[in-house]
Amino acid sequence: MKVRLSGTRRSAPASVTMGSDDxxxxxxxxxxxxxxxxxxxxFGVIRLEKPHPVALAHGTITCPxxxxxxxxxxxxxxxxxxxxxxxxxxxxxxxxxxFAQNLQTALIMGEARGxxxxxxxxxxxxxxxxxxxxxxxxxxxxxxxxxxAVGQMVKRMLQLVDxxxxxxxxxxxxxxxxxxxxxxxxxxxxxxx
Amino acid sequence: MKVRLSGTRRSAPASVTMGSDDxxxxxxxxxxxxxxxxxxxxFGVIRLEKPHPVALAHGTITCPxxxxxxxxxxxxxxxxxxxxxxxxxxxxxxxxxxFAQNLQTALIMGEARGxxxxxxxxxxxxxxxxxxxxxxxxxxxxxxxxxxAVGQMVKRMLQLVDxxxxxxxxxxxxxxxxxxxxxxxxxxxxxxx
Numbered sequence: 001m002k003v004r005l006s007g008t009r010r011s012a013p014a015s016v017t018m019g020s021d022d023x024x025x026x027x028x029x030x031x032x033x034x035x036x037x038x039x040x041x042x043f044g045v046i047r048l049e050k051p052h053p054v055a056l057a058h059g060t061i062t063c064p065x066x067x068x069x070x071x072x073x074x075x076x077x078x079x080x081x082x083x084x085x086x087x088x089x090x091x092x093x094x095x096x097x098x099f100a101q102n103l104q105t106a107l108i109m110g111e112a113r114g115x116x117x118x119x120x121x122x123x124x125x126x127x128x129x130x131x132x133x134x135x136x137x138x139x140x141x142x143x144x145x146x147x148x149a150v151g152q153m154v155k156r157m158l159q160l161v162d163x164x165x166x167x168x169x170x171x172x173x174x175x176x177x178x179x180x181x182x183x184x185x186x187x188x189x190x191x192x193x
Numbered sequence: 194m195k196v197r198l199s200g201t202r203r204s205a206p207a208s209v210t211m212g213s214d215d216x217x218x219x220x221x222x223x224x225x226x227x228x229x230x231x232x233x234x235x236f237g238v239i240r241l242e243k244p245h246p247v248a249l250a251h252g253t254i255t256c257p258x259x260x261x262x263x264x265x266x267x268x269x270x271x272x273x274x275x276x277x278x279x280x281x282x283x284x285x286x287x288x289x290x291x292f293a294q295n296l297q298t299a300l301i302m303g304e305a306r307g308x309x310x311x312x313x314x315x316x317x318x319x320x321x322x323x324x325x326x327x328x329x330x331x332x333x334x335x336x337x338x339x340x341x342a343v344g345q346m347v348k349r350m351l352q353l354v355d356x357x358x359x360x361x362x363x364x365x366x367x368x369x370x371x372x373x374x375x376x377x378x379x380x381x382x383x384x385x386x
Binding site for chain 1: 261262263264266267270293296297299300301302303304305306307308309310311313314315320385386
């Protein structure tokens, strides 16, 4: 697992502040985003604060192709547990409603999600599902945005020094989207898992 | 090998003994079978002994439809962990290569499998995948057998007093099949996960 610490510089876009005067404050201030995948699970922890949210940690849990499925799943659960223990997030945004090429892909994706959700549920987090399209729409402004565009926007919103890895960027994007959706009382609230 | 309905009540079918004189003994004597499903995960622990294998425990981990996905997955992992801790199996047979109706079904099935595999991997078990068809072929003698036929045969092979619940019967059947396949140096050895 590679964890990068954040650097902070300037102010964040208005869309990820913690709520305006006419909406109650979002009750979670520490959010974990997870983009589950068997060989490269992205994760990111953000803290909501002013003037802009801060990334406490982000990284990718990688598993070589030679590893057995069960070893990968155990690593995903174990490393996410360690992140949760260290940063104590209270809410979790997990990628959901993706497009799978076939049943086998969906099954493997489900296994990675299952391992991730066990770790999050053990930690007592409130878990929400956010679709990739919704995340891209919230972060980039276009539901069909490229991964690289998500990375660039996440870097800007969190004032990161370096561009995050693609899977980690997606995870941070999910966490930012959850804060935004829930904080602004969106009509289409994220689905709780 | 086909296990015959006319098998004796006192002795186990030859196919599930621990190995004959011309084959090395199967190194695992305690096997956990898991039939993962979000709302009803079957499990069963068998001990290979003579004259016939013995079921140490079996049951179904049920989750009401009202429960959130993450709560179900946590319950599956937690209860399987407790079973592993109590009975200390060293090998695990998990149902695999099923037929899913659609991507959503495959995803949910994957999530339940992921939670199960995390528990088994944490326990240090050697994990093998066995298809429903292979299990039915090994237990009933027909790959397209009904669930009820599996239950009846499992009850007979393990000399159970009562018919096990359907999901628990499948799990016991998977464990018995693993013992049989591995013990006899099958040409089509179970896939390790």
